[in-house]
Amino acid sequence: MTEPYVPAHHVPGSPTRGLLPGLVKGLATTARTLARPSHTAEYPDVQPHLPPRSRGVIALLEENCTSCMLCARECPDWCIYIDSHKETIPASTEGGRERQRNVLDRFAIDFSLCMYCGICIEVCPFDALHWSPEFEYAELDIRDLLHEKERLGQWMPTVPVPPALDPGAAEPAEIAAASRPARPARTPRPAPTTARPAGPRPASADPA
Amino acid sequence: MSPALEVVLRTVGVLAAFLVLPLVVGQAEHKVMAHMQGRLGPMYAGGFHGWAQLVADGVKFLQKEDITPAAADRAVFKLAPAVALVPYLVALAVIPLSPGVVAADVDAGVLFVLAVSAVGILGTLMAGWASASKYALLGGLRAAAQLLSYELPIVLAAASVALAAGSVSLTAIAGAWQPSWLLWQLPGALCFLVAAVAELQRPPFDMPVADAEIVFGPYTEYTGLRFAFFLLSEYAGIVVMSLLFTVLFLGGWQGPFSDVLGPLWTLLKAAAVAVVIIWLRVAWPRLREDQLQRLAWLYLVPLALAQLALTGVWVVFTA
Numbered sequence: 001m002t003e004p005y006v007p008a009h010h011v012p013g014s015p016t017r018g019l020l021p022g023l024v025k026g027l028a029t030t031a032r033t034l035a036r037p038s039h040t041a042e043y044p045d046v047q048p049h050l051p052p053r054s055r056g057v058i059a060l061l062e063e064n065c066t067s068c069m070l071c072a073r074e075c076p077d078w079c080i081y082i083d084s085h086k087e088t089i090p091a092s093t094e095g096g097r098e099r100q101r102n103v104l105d106r107f108a109i110d111f112s113l114c115m116y117c118g119i120c121i122e123v124c125p126f127d128a129l130h131w132s133p134e135f136e137y138a139e140l141d142i143r144d145l146l147h148e149k150e151r152l153g154q155w156m157p158t159v160p161v162p163p164a165l166d167p168g169a170a171e172p173a174e175i176a177a178a179s180r181p182a183r184p185a186r187t188p189r190p191a192p193t194t195a196r197p198a199g200p201r202p203a204s205a206d207p208a
Numbered sequence: 209m210s211p212a213l214e215v216v217l218r219t220v221g222v223l224a225a226f227l228v229l230p231l232v233v234g235q236a237e238h239k240v241m242a243h244m245q246g247r248l249g250p251m252y253a254g255g256f257h258g259w260a261q262l263v264a265d266g267v268k269f270l271q272k273e274d275i276t277p278a279a280a281d282r283a284v285f286k287l288a289p290a291v292a293l294v295p296y297l298v299a300l301a302v303i304p305l306s307p308g309v310v311a312a313d314v315d316a317g318v319l320f321v322l323a324v325s326a327v328g329i330l331g332t333l334m335a336g337w338a339s340a341s342k343y344a345l346l347g348g349l350r351a352a353a354q355l356l357s358y359e360l361p362i363v364l365a366a367a368s369v370a371l372a373a374g375s376v377s378l379t380a381i382a383g384a385w386q387p388s389w390l391l392w393q394l395p396g397a398l399c400f401l402v403a404a405v406a407e408l409q410r411p412p413f414d415m416p417v418a419d420a421e422i423v424f425g426p427y428t429e430y431t432g433l434r435f436a437f438f439l440l441s442e443y444a445g446i447v448v449m450s451l452l453f454t455v456l457f458l459g460g461w462q463g464p465f466s467d468v469l470g471p472l473w474t475l476l477k478a479a480a481v482a483v484v485i486i487w488l489r490v491a492w493p494r495l496r497e498d499q500l501q502r503l504a505w506l507y508l509v510p511l512a513l514a515q516l517a518l519t520g521v522w523v524v525f526t527a
Contacts, residue, residue: 023491023492026491026492027487027488027491029491030244030245030487030490030491031244031487033243033244033245033246034240034243034244036246038242038243038246038247038248039246039247040246040247040248042248042251
């Protein structure tokens with residue numbers, strides 16, 4: 001935005017002493033600034049250009065949350081509130097085992113306490129929490145800054161796509177795993193003496 | 209046209225100019241200063257680039273409580289803003305925009321304007337004295353000292369042009385102006401401009417209201433409309449001094465098509481001078497009180513005297 005500050009006595013040929021040169025320099029500087037476009041960001045009328053990975057607000061992708069409580073426990077100022085209960089899923093097959101899963105009842109972040117450290121986002125094992133650049137959620141009452149999961153979920157569409165990988169970077173683990181060729185079927189051990197047609201491996205039927 | 213109607217028309221004309229021009233200068237200050245600092249300045253009031261910012265400020269000041277300090281000299285305290293403001297209105301009445309466009313063509317116009325504008329500073333002094341506040345008193349006394357120091361160079365510089373023109377009538381001085389005056393009256397013009405800025409208590413000569421040292425000087429105790437009057441008187445002062453400088457040193461209405469565009473030329477030149485006064489405020493820091501006195505007595509007064517001597521010699525040898 002502005003040039004780095006260079007003291008006057010370091011600029012070659014610049015006036016350093018005497019009354020008049022300094023005064024003239026002041027006039028010249030202000031006149032030059034007058035001729036240039038101003039730096040003012042007209043914020044409410046023009047949206048600011050935020051840098052990537054701006055920490056505006058924390059968005060919740062509810063489907064990914066397993067109520068594991070890691071975020072709530074790691075939060076340095078304890079501003080995450082989680083309530084959940086267990087639900088029993090009947091067995092899907094006859095005679096199968098019933099399973100249990102966690103159901104998220106409440107997920108709230110108190111943004112009057114949050115210090116935007118991002119530890120909850122770092123620690124979430126299932127990518128349920130994301131940084132959103134959205135910052136226009138000021139309230140008139142500090143108590144209104146406690147946002148429940150519905151509101152946190154509304155910010156999810158504002159989460160930017162992750163930045164592209166650096167050229168030459170290693171493939172992400174998920175993609176590497178998905179694109180690996182399927183494991184080949186095991187080839188049967190060749191029979192030592194008799195020529196037998198290839199087929200499924202005999203279950204050690206051959207005493208050989 | 210009946211004389212009574214003419215008086216009313218002229219009065220209304222001066223009053224309109226007095227109400228509009230200071231606001232124009234004030235708005236110009238907002239915008240020019242902002243852009244010189246890389247900002248935009250007021251952008252919302254009135255819609256288009258904040259043109260109504262000062263009107264909005266006036267409405268705000270109108271709604272404020274009018275407070276008089278308990279220990280203040282009430283009558284003087286309440287009168288002071290009027291004493292600061294009215295002289296500039298009177299001065300504006302006698303400054304010609306062109307030979308025909310002048311509310312009251314006074315013969316000794318130069319003397320009249322200088323005397324009247326010096327009365328305006330009396331308002332500052334009254335405010336400082338009557339406020340019963342140490343900051344106001346300090347500021348008022350600084351203003352008085354400043355007036356005493358800078359009235360001399362301003363009068364000497366004006367006397368130089370009056371001598372060159374052979375008249376103390378503003379109309380006659382601007383009429384006698386030649387482009388060569390720009391050169392040989394230059395020291396006097398610089399002297400006049402510096403002293404005028406000092407008389408207006410504008411930065412870099414705003415020690416009477418130096419907010420870092422004495423809060424807001426004589427205006428510390430003022431609120432609401434009376435405070436607004438002091439601010440208005442500052443801008444009215446810029447208008448009067450710019451017009452006076454234009455008429456004395458820049459030839460007023462002289463320029464191409466001056467018989468038609470005369471008043472416009474005067475206003476244009478005065479606007480340029482006003483922008484210069486604003487520019488000085490943005491670019492330069494405030495002087496110290498002793499530096500102010502040193503500048504006046506060691507540089508400006510000798511310079512003005514030398515200009516006066518030069519003009520005297522010139523007039524004697526050419527006339």
